[in-house]
Amino acid sequence: MLNKDYNERIRFPVSFVSPSTGTAIVAEWPDTLSLLVNSDGFRLINYYISPPSEPVILNPKKFPLHKTFSGNGDKYYILLSENIEDIRAQISSEIEVIKVIPDTVFVYVSELTVKKLPVRPDLDIEFEKQFAQKGYASVIPDSVEVSGPKIILDSMKCVYTEKLNYRGLSTSVDRKIHLKTHTGLNFSENEVVIRISVEKYTETSLEVPIQIINVPENFNVRLLPSTVKVVCTVLLSDYDKVKPELFNPVVDFLTIDKTDQKAKVRIEKYPSWLHTVNFSPNKVRFLIEKK
Numbered sequence: 001m002l003n004k005d006y007n008e009r010i011r012f013p014v015s016f017v018s019p020s021t022g023t024a025i026v027a028e029w030p031d032t033l034s035l036l037v038n039s040d041g042f043r044l045i046n047y048y049i050s051p052p053s054e055p056v057i058l059n060p061k062k063f064p065l066h067k068t069f070s071g072n073g074d075k076y077y078i079l080l081s082e083n084i085e086d087i088r089a090q091i092s093s094e095i096e097v098i099k100v101i102p103d104t105v106f107v108y109v110s111e112l113t114v115k116k117l118p119v120r121p122d123l124d125i126e127f128e129k130q131f132a133q134k135g136y137a138s139v140i141p142d143s144v145e146v147s148g149p150k151i152i153l154d155s156m157k158c159v160y161t162e163k164l165n166y167r168g169l170s171t172s173v174d175r176k177i178h179l180k181t182h183t184g185l186n187f188s189e190n191e192v193v194i195r196i197s198v199e200k201y202t203e204t205s206l207e208v209p210i211q212i213i214n215v216p217e218n219f220n221v222r223l224l225p226s227t228v229k230v231v232c233t234v235l236l237s238d239y240d241k242v243k244p245e246l247f248n249p250v251v252d253f254l255t256i257d258k259t260d261q262k263a264k265v266r267i268e269k270y271p272s273w274l275h276t277v278n279f280s281p282n283k284v285r286f287l288i289e290k291k
Contacts, residue, residue, distance in 0.1 A: 007098065009034045010047050012091075015055040033080075033102075035087070039095035060107065062086050068106070077106045110149035117156060118143045119179065121194050122163045128170035132275055134197040134235050137173075141192060148185035161192060172198045199235040201275060206230055208244045210265060210284065214253045217291075223251060224285040228265055233275045246271055249279060251286070261285060 011032045033056060037044075063078040080087065080100040088097045119139045127133070139161070146153060160180045166173070173196040179187055207227045215221050228249045234242055248268045256263045262283040270277050 005038055005040050007036060007038050008044050009036055009101070010044075010052065011035075012052045013055040014058060016058050016060075033100060035091070035097050036099040036101065037091075037095045037097055043092075043094050056087055056090050058105075059086075065107070065109070075106065075108055077104055079103055080105060108149070108151050110151040112147065113150040113153055114145055114147045115153045115156070116143050116145050118158045119192055120158045120160050121177075122160045122180070123196075124163060125166045125169055125196075127198065128168045130200055130202075131170045131198055132201050132233075132235060134199050134237065135273075138195045139192050140195070141189060144179070144192075145188040146185055148182075152182075152184065159187070161194065164194060169196075169198055170200075172196060199237055201233050201235045202239065203231065203233050204239065204242055205232075206242065206244055208247045208249055208279075211248065211250045212253060213250050216253070219253075220289045220291060221251075221253060222287040222289070223263070224287070225281070226284075228279045228281065228284075230267075230277065230279045232270075232277045235273070235275075238273055241271075242274075246274075247277075247279075251284065256286065256288075258288075 011034050013031060014033045058080070060078060062083050063080070064082060065076040065078060068075045068077055081103050084097060084100060087100060091097055119142055121137050121139055123137060125133070144159060146156070146159060159182075161177045162180055164173075164177055173194060176191050176193055178191045179189070206229075208230050209227050210223055212221045212223060230247055230249075232242065247270050249265050250268055251263045251265055263286045265279070265282050265284055267277065267279060
């Protein structure tokens with residue numbers, strides 16, 4: 001019967017305010033509190049139809065701070081039941097607040113500080129066929145000043161942008177994007193510019209001589225063949241830069257298995273601006289001769 005009184009749990013959003021200038025409270029709690037309330041069915045059903053949107057404001061000045069036994073000098077806890085009247089004053093007088101769940105809230109008391117942090121783009125990009133990114137994505141500005149509780153900032157190495165998604169990308173990107181927000185932190189800039197250079201790429205090939213390394217002074221080694229064919233993909237703007245001397249295919253004498261008829265070839269270096277590099281053959285015949 002709706003005219004009877006009932007005990008029910010109702011969730012309320014919660015907001016936590018800093019206790020004083022120069023300090024901040026970092027609370028370990030969810031965004032809502034569950035209040036056990038008593039009222040008649042007519043009033044309670046309205047809360048289920050239209051859940052509360054106004055947050056319950058909790059001010060640590062009105063709650064005694066209790067030291068924890070964790071050994072952490074900055075960590076405290078408050079018992080919301082110690083000042084339940086302050087919570088009741090924010091709720092309609094038509095319902096009675098009986099209990100707050102959870103009653104214990106762990107908090108850190110931290111000084112406020114400012115820290116300059118680099119900005120990292122959060123990218124999820126798939127390129128159109130035969131297109132690729134040139135270099136790294138640039139962020140302007142590349143860093144921002146972040147102010148907030150020292151206990152949070154001390155653990156932060158960077159700030160991230162919101163995720164940027166592209167599928168079938170074939171043109172360069174130059175756009176503004178917001179930084180990911182963080183409760184209790186303020187940024188000197190709320191958005192940055194991301195620039196991504198995109199170009200078409202092509203495939204090229206060239207013959208590169210194989211070097212033999214770690215050969216003892218009293219031996220000569222001949223390789224058959226003495227070159228490998230290197231096939232790589234390169235952006236059009238870098239095409240003319242591809243030269244044989246950029247690669248270093250080698251056979252290491254110390255790793256040659258004398259019972260095998262072929263030696264393994266490896267490429268020790270090539271520029272990072274080449275997107276894929278393959279070569280053949282990856283094994284060559286060898287002839288070892290004493291001098």
